[in-house]
Amino acid sequence: MQVRDRLIQAAERQFAARGTLETTLADIRDEVGVSVGALYHHFSDKAQLYSAVWEHALADYQAAFWAAIRDSETAEEGVRSGVRAHLDWVSREPARAKILVAPRPAAARSSSNTEFLRDTMRWWRTHAAYGAVRPLEFPLVYALWLGPAQEYARQWLSGQFDSAPATVAVTLGEAAWQSLKTAQQEGNSR
Structure with a gap:
């Protein structure tokens, strides 16, 4: 190495x-x-090293998340898989997860981040176009899809929660799907 x-x-x-x-x-x-x-x-300094550490952790997280959603057959599978991938990664990589929940370094410029966001939003818009998920902008997609999972992870990483994030993936995946699916999808599940 x-x-x-x-x-x-x-x-x-x-x-x-x-x-x-x-x-x-x-x-x-x-x-x-x-x-x-x-x-x-x-x-050159600690700030540059911290940026490299942050970018390394971010790229690893994004690869795991994208692998979980890119080949999903349905929007529901992708939403649930994304939550599960998020929580599994945090459970498996707590040191890296702590880096990502800390403040983002000012100098961080992850080229993979632009590609990841573009690909994820393209995936989202594809499913929104046929009415499976709500046509939302990125900040709302992120907050509804991963907000509760992210908060659970933060609490676990700080020692406030005992159960590893992966253990609540099914529950938080269901919550994410319920908040993101369209009324059309609601009718299909009845």
């Missing part, structure tokens, strides 16, 4: 365990066992 990757993984662990402000570059460098020069060869 390359030094840069090892630094990102160590920083991820340190930031998740101790917080971004409390973690020092010396902590990360010591964990990896590299010189000051080696660290600064890859990252």
